[in-house]
Amino acid sequence: MSTGTLNISKGINALKEQIDAPTAAFFSSCVHCGLCAEACLFYTETNDPKYTPINKVEPLRRIWESEYTLFGRLKKVLGLAKPVTDEMLQEWEPLVYDACTLCGRCSMVCPVGNDISTMIRKVREGMVASDHAPEGLIGASTRAVKIGSPMGIRLKALKAQIGHIETDTGLTIPIDVEGADYLALLSSMEIINFPEYIESLAKIFKQAGVSWTLSSEAFEATNSGIQIGSSDIARELVQRVVEGAEKLKVKYVISPECGHAYTAIRWDGPNLIGREYPFKVVHILELLDELQQSGRFKTSGLLEKRLTFHDPCQLVRKGGVEAQPRRLLAQISSQFVEMTDSGKMNWCCGGGGGVSANERADDIRLKVFNRKKAQLEEIDIEVMVTACANCRLVLEEGLEENNMDIPVIGLSELISEHLVEENAVKGENNE
Amino acid sequence: MELFSNANDFLLWTRGDAFNIAIGLFIIGILIRLLEIFLLGRKQDFSEPRGSEWGPGLKNIITRSVVDNGTFKRAPFVVVVGYIWHICFFIILLFFVPHIELIHAMLGLKWPGLGSQFIDASAVIAMVALLAMLWHRLTHPVLKFLSTFEDYLVWLVTFLPLLTGYIAFHRMIDPYPLALGLHILSVELLLIVFPFTKLMHAITLFIARWYTGAMMGRKGIES
Numbered sequence: 001m002s003t004g005t006l007n008i009s010k011g012i013n014a015l016k017e018q019i020d021a022p023t024a025a026f027f028s029s030c031v032h033c034g035l036c037a038e039a040c041l042f043y044t045e046t047n048d049p050k051y052t053p054i055n056k057v058e059p060l061r062r063i064w065e066s067e068y069t070l071f072g073r074l075k076k077v078l079g080l081a082k083p084v085t086d087e088m089l090q091e092w093e094p095l096v097y098d099a100c101t102l103c104g105r106c107s108m109v110c111p112v113g114n115d116i117s118t119m120i121r122k123v124r125e126g127m128v129a130s131d132h133a134p135e136g137l138i139g140a141s142t143r144a145v146k147i148g149s150p151m152g153i154r155l156k157a158l159k160a161q162i163g164h165i166e167t168d169t170g171l172t173i174p175i176d177v178e179g180a181d182y183l184a185l186l187s188s189m190e191i192i193n194f195p196e197y198i199e200s201l202a203k204i205f206k207q208a209g210v211s212w213t214l215s216s217e218a219f220e221a222t223n224s225g226i227q228i229g230s231s232d233i234a235r236e237l238v239q240r241v242v243e244g245a246e247k248l249k250v251k252y253v254i255s256p257e258c259g260h261a262y263t264a265i266r267w268d269g270p271n272l273i274g275r276e277y278p279f280k281v282v283h284i285l286e287l288l289d290e291l292q293q294s295g296r297f298k299t300s301g302l303l304e305k306r307l308t309f310h311d312p313c314q315l316v317r318k319g320g321v322e323a324q325p326r327r328l329l330a331q332i333s334s335q336f337v338e339m340t341d342s343g344k345m346n347w348c349c350g351g352g353g354g355v356s357a358n359e360r361a362d363d364i365r366l367k368v369f370n371r372k373k374a375q376l377e378e379i380d381i382e383v384m385v386t387a388c389a390n391c392r393l394v395l396e397e398g399l400e401e402n403n404m405d406i407p408v409i410g411l412s413e414l415i416s417e418h419l420v421e422e423n424a425v426k427g428e429n430n431e
Numbered sequence: 432m433e434l435f436s437n438a439n440d441f442l443l444w445t446r447g448d449a450f451n452i453a454i455g456l457f458i459i460g461i462l463i464r465l466l467e468i469f470l471l472g473r474k475q476d477f478s479e480p481r482g483s484e485w486g487p488g489l490k491n492i493i494t495r496s497v498v499d500n501g502t503f504k505r506a507p508f509v510v511v512v513g514y515i516w517h518i519c520f521f522i523i524l525l526f527f528v529p530h531i532e533l534i535h536a537m538l539g540l541k542w543p544g545l546g547s548q549f550i551d552a553s554a555v556i557a558m559v560a561l562l563a564m565l566w567h568r569l570t571h572p573v574l575k576f577l578s579t580f581e582d583y584l585v586w587l588v589t590f591l592p593l594l595t596g597y598i599a600f601h602r603m604i605d606p607y608p609l610a611l612g613l614h615i616l617s618v619e620l621l622l623i624v625f626p627f628t629k630l631m632h633a634i635t636l637f638i639a640r641w642y643t644g645a646m647m648g649r650k651g652i653e654s
Contacts, residue, residue, distance in 0.1 A: 113640030320651030
């Protein structure tokens with residue numbers, strides 16, 4: 001058997017394993033109305049019908065029809081079924097990786113209620129198994145498994161960043177504190193591009209009296225396995241976090257300002273390892289909201305610039321974190337404006353679901369940023385706030401490319417800028 | 432030898448054997464399709480739920496009938512014509528007096544019908560809507576791209592009962608038993624094709640909407 005045939009049969013088996021009752025109900029219900037295309041920025045910004053979300057799941061549909069329906073099996077026996085071939089998967093690879101951010105907007109719009117984006121995630125399982133994943137994501141996943149981070153960041157680099165922060169601010173960033181209440185996870189992008197997130201956590205947690213720690217063995221929240229669509233890799237990466245949390249005996253694990261990391265650790269993780277966690281998972285925005293609601297920290301001063309909040313898809317449409325950022329922003333901003341299609345109908349930045357890690361998709365990613373550009377042009381804002389390091393980088397690049405001078409800030413960082421620090425307040429009073 | 436000696440024989444056959452066969456295939460087919468779906472099951476979800484599944488699942492069955500504003504603005508034709516078609520179809524199916532009588536004879540259920548002028552108008556609107564949808568499917572880039580033989584087949588078997596019903600109602604074919612027989616035969620064709628095509632969406636959309644609503648409810652997402 002040649003490698004090609006072997007790979008395609010692996011791919012087909014992986015697709016078969018993905019089919020469950022919801023998938024069968026979804027495929028039985030699609031009437032080809034085309035509305036999902038109107039919900040997808042890869043269609044609206046290119047007008048190319050091949051980017052219609054339901055078309056992206058055609059390999060999975062063919063497997064479902066020919067293997068799991070009586071009529072489809074009959075067609076297969078009579079030689080009338082269209083098979084899933086290696087060539088087909090090769091053709092579909094850019095559709096499911098370069099032109100889908102797993103943003104889930106199509107799943108909100110489908111009139112028969114099909115969760116199309118979950119099915120696209122399932123198609124990726126077949127793609128990986130048959131060797132049809134993009135180079136960029138293969139590289140990121142390999143680094144994640146071997147080095148511990150998709151961007152190749154080692155503990156040494158994290159410790160260096162922590163050292164800088166501690167020297168600059170006088171704050172302490174706890175590492176490997178056994179018995180702490182909270183284990184904070186970070187994304188590689190935060191460590192390298194936005195270390196101010198770590199500083200913000202330290203500042204706010206100190207003020208709120210939160211017992212927390214980082215783990216030297218499990219600091220990376222990014223899960224490339226989820227993005228590339230390999231449950232095996234995703235499981236291994238989740239397992240590291242679970243082991244790290246169990247070793248330190250924490251009660252909670254905090255998902256950082258990252259969309260898919262939350263999906264990975266909060267919703268997919270327990271199913272990947274096949275058991276419930278002995279700890280709870282909270283997103284940093286959920287925790288900050290809870291701390292503020294219960295008066296554990298206070299903010300002062302209102303940012304008077306017109307600002308909007310970009311909801312990361314995985315937080316709002318896949319995670320249910322929608323009210324928290326708005327409550328938090330209400331405390332620190334006097335001119336908060338919603339985009340049209342905000343909240344759970346917000347448009348993706350264009351770089352989620354591994355698209356920003358896939359260099360081959362750079363051109364189309366910048367093209368579909370036009371959707372975000374149009375949204376922003378409607379409301380004329382001065383500052384953009386978000387809660388995902390990946391959204392933030394993608395937004396910054398898109399804004400720069402379009403000569404739009406709008407700074408993008410992480411919400412945790414913005415809160416820490418407005419944090420009332422008791423010591424500092426006392427200091428001011430003494431002067 | 433001719434199959435039927437006259438139009439009355441033909442009508443009797445469509446109301447008798449043919450009808451029984453069609454209803455039988457319709458019911459057995461649907462049961463098979465539902466079993467195909469439910470026997471696949473769902474994996475146990477170990478993640479800690481934020482909300483319940485049942486309520487949001489049921490709610491989604493209702494709320495999915497309303498599209499969000501942004502999508503409506505982008506595709507008003509599909510939404511408006513889709514609504515018009517489905518509403519007119521159900522008016523004809525459920526409120527035309529002879530249809531109610533048939534349902535009464537079969538299931539013992541009965542309710543008041545609508546005047547035939549309403550049914551007549553609904554039939555005309557439904558046929559125009561279906562023709563408009565066909566035109567849209569043949570011309571819109573996305574629909575043209577997505578459409579397969581099955582999409583056109585289900586369009587045809589849906590259109591025929593309307594057309595033959597309209598012809599029979601207005602006595603446009605002689606003799607009348609032939610016209611009525613053709614109408615019943617076209618419905619039987621629809622019933623037989625139903626379980627094995629996307630016409631099944633009329634049943635499975637409730638399952639699909641429930642699953643998606645339940646998943647979202649579990650995660651605390653408003654659907």
